[in-house]
Amino acid sequence: MSHDHSIDPKNMPKDPSKATTEGKHKFMGLWIFLGGETVLFACLFGTYLALKNSNASGPTTQDLYGLGLVFLMTILLLTSSLTSVYAIYHMKNNDFKKMQLWMGITALLGIGFLACEIYEFAHYIHDYGFTFRSSAFGSAFYALVGFHGGHVVFGLSWIITLMVRNAKRGLDLYNAPKFNTFALYWHFIDVVWVFIFTVVYLMGMVS
Amino acid sequence: MGMTSAQKRGFGATLWDWLTTVDHKKIGILYLAGGGFFFLLGGLEAVIIRIQLISPENNFISAGLYNEMITMHGTTMIFLAAMPILLGLMNFIMPLQIGARDVAFPFLNSLGFWLFLFGGVLLNLSWFTGAPDAGWTNYAPLSIQSPGHGVDFYIMGLQLSGAGTLMGGINFIVTIVLMRAPGMTYMRMPLFTWTTFVASILILFAFPALTVGLFLMMFDRMFGSAFFDAALGGNAVIWQHLFWIFGHPEVYILILPVFGVFSEVFPTFAKKRLFGYTAMVFATFLIAFLGFMVWAHHMFTVGLGPVANSIFAVATMAIAVPTGIKIFNWLFTLWGGSIKINSAMLWSLAFIPSFTIGGMTGVMLASAVADYQYHDSYFVIGHFHYVIVGGTVFGILAGLHYWWPKMFGKYLHEGLGQISFWTFFVGFHLTFFIQHFLGLMGMPRRYWVFLENQGLDTGNLISSIGAFFMSFGVIVFLINIIYTTIKGKKAPRDAWGSGRTLEWTISSPPVHYNYKQLPLVRGLDPLWIEKMEGNKKMTPAEPVDEIHMPNGSILPLIMTIGFTIASYGFIYQTGNKYWLIAVYAGMAIALISMLTRSLKDDHGHHISKEELERVGD
Numbered sequence: 001m002s003h004d005h006s007i008d009p010k011n012m013p014k015d016p017s018k019a020t021t022e023g024k025h026k027f028m029g030l031w032i033f034l035g036g037e038t039v040l041f042a043c044l045f046g047t048y049l050a051l052k053n054s055n056a057s058g059p060t061t062q063d064l065y066g067l068g069l070v071f072l073m074t075i076l077l078l079t080s081s082l083t084s085v086y087a088i089y090h091m092k093n094n095d096f097k098k099m100q101l102w103m104g105i106t107a108l109l110g111i112g113f114l115a116c117e118i119y120e121f122a123h124y125i126h127d128y129g130f131t132f133r134s135s136a137f138g139s140a141f142y143a144l145v146g147f148h149g150g151h152v153v154f155g156l157s158w159i160i161t162l163m164v165r166n167a168k169r170g171l172d173l174y175n176a177p178k179f180n181t182f183a184l185y186w187h188f189i190d191v192v193w194v195f196i197f198t199v200v201y202l203m204g205m206v207s
Numbered sequence: 208m209g210m211t212s213a214q215k216r217g218f219g220a221t222l223w224d225w226l227t228t229v230d231h232k233k234i235g236i237l238y239l240a241g242g243g244f245f246f247l248l249g250g251l252e253a254v255i256i257r258i259q260l261i262s263p264e265n266n267f268i269s270a271g272l273y274n275e276m277i278t279m280h281g282t283t284m285i286f287l288a289a290m291p292i293l294l295g296l297m298n299f300i301m302p303l304q305i306g307a308r309d310v311a312f313p314f315l316n317s318l319g320f321w322l323f324l325f326g327g328v329l330l331n332l333s334w335f336t337g338a339p340d341a342g343w344t345n346y347a348p349l350s351i352q353s354p355g356h357g358v359d360f361y362i363m364g365l366q367l368s369g370a371g372t373l374m375g376g377i378n379f380i381v382t383i384v385l386m387r388a389p390g391m392t393y394m395r396m397p398l399f400t401w402t403t404f405v406a407s408i409l410i411l412f413a414f415p416a417l418t419v420g421l422f423l424m425m426f427d428r429m430f431g432s433a434f435f436d437a438a439l440g441g442n443a444v445i446w447q448h449l450f451w452i453f454g455h456p457e458v459y460i461l462i463l464p465v466f467g468v469f470s471e472v473f474p475t476f477a478k479k480r481l482f483g484y485t486a487m488v489f490a491t492f493l494i495a496f497l498g499f500m501v502w503a504h505h506m507f508t509v510g511l512g513p514v515a516n517s518i519f520a521v522a523t524m525a526i527a528v529p530t531g532i533k534i535f536n537w538l539f540t541l542w543g544g545s546i547k548i549n550s551a552m553l554w555s556l557a558f559i560p561s562f563t564i565g566g567m568t569g570v571m572l573a574s575a576v577a578d579y580q581y582h583d584s585y586f587v588i589g590h591f592h593y594v595i596v597g598g599t600v601f602g603i604l605a606g607l608h609y610w611w612p613k614m615f616g617k618y619l620h621e622g623l624g625q626i627s628f629w630t631f632f633v634g635f636h637l638t639f640f641i642q643h644f645l646g647l648m649g650m651p652r653r654y655w656v657f658l659e660n661q662g663l664d665t666g667n668l669i670s671s672i673g674a675f676f677m678s679f680g681v682i683v684f685l686i687n688i689i690y691t692t693i694k695g696k697k698a699p700r701d702a703w704g705s706g707r708t709l710e711w712t713i714s715s716p717p718v719h720y721n722y723k724q725l726p727l728v729r730g731l732d733p734l735w736i737e738k739m740e741g742n743k744k745m746t747p748a749e750p751v752d753e754i755h756m757p758n759g760s761i762l763p764l765i766m767t768i769g770f771t772i773a774s775y776g777f778i779y780q781t782g783n784k785y786w787l788i789a790v791y792a793g794m795a796i797a798l799i800s801m802l803t804r805s806l807k808d809d810h811g812h813h814i815s816k817e818e819l820e821r822v823g824d
Contacts, residue, residue, distance in 0.1 A: 005810070021755075025311040029381045032411060036373060040415035043452070047423065047434065047445055054440025056433075132432050136440035139432035143423065165806050174808060 005174040012094055013173075017180030020173050030181040034188045041192050044147055045199060048140040052204070056135035059128045061204030070201045073116045074193065080109035081190040084183045091179060096171040103163055103179070106186065110156050117149050141200070148196055151189050158182050227759035229313035230719055234320050235299030236614065239607075241324045242291030248331065249283035250681060252276050257638070257674035260667050263659035270655040274340035275357065277653055279331075281343025282361065285457070286368055287327040289599050293464045294323075294375050296606050297403045299614055301379065303710035304397045306388025306728065308721050309757060311381035312374075314804070318763035319374035325771045326368030333360035342653060344450060347435035347443040351427055356778050362425045363774035367767075369414050369421070376410030379403055388709070389748040390728030394488070397708045397732075398481060401488050402467030405495045406460050412499065413456035420449035429781050444509060451502035459498040461595060463491060465558075465602020466533060471708065472555045472609050473537050477544025478705050480732055483536040490529035490536075497526045507578045516575040523573035530566055534559060547705075550624030554605035557632050558597060565593030568643065583653070586646025592639045604628075604684070612702035616715045617695030620687050627683035634676025641666045641673075707732035712745050720754050723819050754814045762800045769796030 005020070013019035018027055052061060087102035121142070124130040132142045159182050166175050216224075228234060256276055259267045268276065302310055310316050333339060339361035341350035350358045383404045387396070396404075424446065426432040433439035435446055474481045481487065503511060503519040537559060546552070568590040572578055581587055611619045645666045650657060657663050701711040709726060710717075712734050724747035730736050737745055773793025780786040 024385060025381055028385060029312060029377055032377045032380050036377070036411045036415045039412050040419055043416050043419035043449055046448075047419070050442060050445055051434070051440065054442070056439045132426075132430065134433075134439070136433045136436065136442065139423075139426065139434050139439075139441070143426065143432070143434075161802065161805055174810070178805075 016176040023177035051136040051140040054136040076113040238295030245287035252280035257671040261671040275338035307386040313757040319371040321767035322371030330364030347446040359778040376407040379407040398470035399467035417453035455502040468606040479544040482539035493529040551608035558601040561597030584646035589642035612698030623687035627680040631680030637673025707735040766800040
């Protein structure tokens, strides 16, 4: 049994993130966790759908939503998912520098998305007086979109911590699973956003 | 590590060991101890309820305190007693049954335990300032209107312990999928492992609904949102949906693991393999699947309409089919077996008729039309105590008697075990059988007093007397534990002589790495197979080699303390914004612990070959 977690470039495992027992456990554990997260967001979606027309004579979905900003946010987040795939591709080729570069781009895109979301919320609050407390619709909107935003914040803290922590020592079999599970989590956040884009914004524009 | 565990240690070192342990067996014992403590607390609350109802218009406790008592009794028994005790059994036994040395995420396992414990302690600290009083279901808008901080304690306490349970569920799923010993295919897994697996899947998909419900309730009560506020367009029924989307699978989380216990106890003491193993596995899955399809049967009288009510009624009745399959399989396992009766077996045998009565009243309640009559009456109380006490509690006691020698190396005293069984069993039926009729006669649940000469006096008196019998049984069981710890008879590996599964192949109690060599599993009931072939031991699947084990850590406890401080802050910041300091400080403690965990490498440690040869298994 090896105590050493360093990667031998001549004898590269096919997937360094799943070369150790811990790596395999983490990979599966995160998938299972995402199953629970799916129910969490499903409940928030259900609550939103039940309350989206309960605007208590405040602004409605059609008054508020503008597709321009949401389109930009969608592009940012979808692209960040793609760049994280590039990062994992380079991880499998044991190219740590390129992995860090693409993870960095992923984080920047995530920060861009978050900035847009903060702008969006501020816009609703200042220009429409649409807050978490103004109506059941407001509560449900900020809860659903805010939970997603909170997940983005957590993901960003996670990847930035990982990148800083491992910047000097490079890739090994101990930290490869950590990068990989982050990427998986990030894809999930992206998928949730696709549903938010559709159910909240697109459906909100037509009904 | 292995060496120190064999030596005598001081109190401080022992305490530190338990606070930092990531050993699934120790965490299992911690769960049993924590759950046992809350079981006594919940039992005390039950006795107080029954004393209040012993006679008409009684004045033993005030109406407000009575509301707190029923709320805390239900919440404590479900979340802090029954489930943790089951998690304790799962934690201790399941890895042994699949031939693993630990669980997939030992650190997470420890964190899950501490979150449960501190969540429970937080909830019960509310007794000093006013406990939650909106019922264990905490329905809005009653819970939104409830003054004081009682309901806030309910929200934060359950949020903490619920997060812990979710971690436990994820951990068990990954453990069972990835850590089975060589040859332990899915269809060779013991039924207790199967039910642990399925119950963990239920935890995974049910608990997030409670998480969301509690968050919405927290936002409404603490931050002025309007989810359940009709004046701003909110809808109180959303709470009911979220609560029962969690709550109904929850009752299967409580019952499936004990189905697994009975499926171990019957074959062992009937000396026959489990009848219909495959059907048992599929029935477990079917019950779990249907368990997610029936939540609205708790809401028949809300007014969802005849179509919804009919669908949920039919789905509910369908659950009787897989459950019936199980009951018959247990009976056929006993049929023609060479049966040995002891405490574990008595609890299991008593379960069959008791639980079947509960199942029968369950089908009665599933009929939406008839439910309008039963709803919120003592009939419902009778029903769910028959399934939860007659099922879960009997199963827990069967499991404790069955695995006690494995967990602690000593047999529980048989005579004391039988005294506690008979008093509890008689008391249980005295208490709850009559409640069905009280309900049919019109006695509503959750009422503080009832009027005299309504035909309810005698029934309530009988019910209360039954509660005293049950208390007596529990006290005798406690004496049994103390007696056993001091003077109990030592147990060998195969404590019952007719063990069939892997946990009986290792020492009682097991060494901390469980298996010196992982066993080779050659079929269902692996130990039985070896015994039938005249082998004294399992065939090892690997040579003796050094073993990799995880390191203990204090971080889960510190993390939990952080979250608990933050929860306190959340509860009290509604009145005084200075409490936000507690929120930030608590969150900082928790986040710094998480960061430490992330930044500091933890590769675990190795037990050397020489040490394994010396200590043995």
